[in-house]
Amino acid sequence: MKVMLKTIRFTLLIASCLVISESGFAQTHKVPSLKGKNVLIVYGGWKGHNPQAFVERITPWLKSEGAIITTSESLDSYTDEKLMAETDLVIQSWTMGKISKEQVKGLLKAVKNGTGLAGCHGGIGDSFRDQSEYLFMVGGQWAAHPGGKINYEVNICDTEDPITEGLSDFKVDNTEQYYMLVDPNSKVLATTTFSGEHDSWIEGAVIPVVWKKYYGKGRVYNLSIGHEPKDFDNPSVWTLLKRGFAWAAESKYQAKENLISPVYKSKD
Ligand SMILES: [Zn+2]
Secondary structure: OHHHHHHHHHHHHHHHHOEEOOOOOEEOOOOOOOOOOEEEEEEEEOHHHOHHHHHHHHHHHHHHHOOEEEEEOOHHHHHOHHHHHHOOEEEEEEEEOOOOHHHHHHHHHHHHOOOEEEEEHHHHHOEOOOOHHHHHHHOEEEEEOOOOEEEEEEEEOOOOOOOOOOOOOEEEEEEEOOEEEEOOOOEEEEEEEOOOOOOHHHOOOEEEEEEEEEEOOEEEEEEOOOOOHHHHHOHHHHHHHHHHHHHHOOOOOOOOOOOOOOOOOOOO
16 A cells, blocks of 8 residues: 555656656746747758748747747848847758858857857758858767668667757658768767668768757757758658747857766776
């Protein structure tokens, strides 16, 4: 009887701590909402990624969260110092393309000072290939997607982080499996393993899909899925996008986390 009561008490305790998010994934730490946050969406670049469709996909959600949204099709927005200083989160969807010295300087400065930066797929992880400081900020660059559009699995490697809490490994269909070259010190939340079917020499290679990091005071969030808006029909992918973007908008309001997570052995 005593044991039973204890079990019931424990169950009740767990139940009271868990928050079931709107996507149905349990969380003990709810990611803060975007209510009242200034969000700047900058989109353009390679048309193959249909950045306009991405913006149309995320805007209703941002509105429902209560975010104050500014949308721009010009990288010149990054040179607007006032706008950038007031922005809590830059969502960028700009594959490849060129960015001027002044434009990249404006973006780097804002993030260094606490504006968050988040994006998906090539919109953040394959932008402005000739800009090393941009790459340093994002912490990764797309290199290949062997086989083109394929089915693959995503593995959650951190179940405690509020962004991935409650999520399990999941499959994505008919989309690109990004082989990213990454900063091995970022905090990786999800990975994917390459089968070797398309490029035999990478069989067993493990590559990050989701990571979070800082650049100065600004939070940077990368999700490598999102070749087409239909990728976000997958509830796990959509949850990773929403939670990660909300997390990145909080740099100015939450204590800095220590996200340095070296993969390689340190000097000690
Ligand atoms: Zn793509």
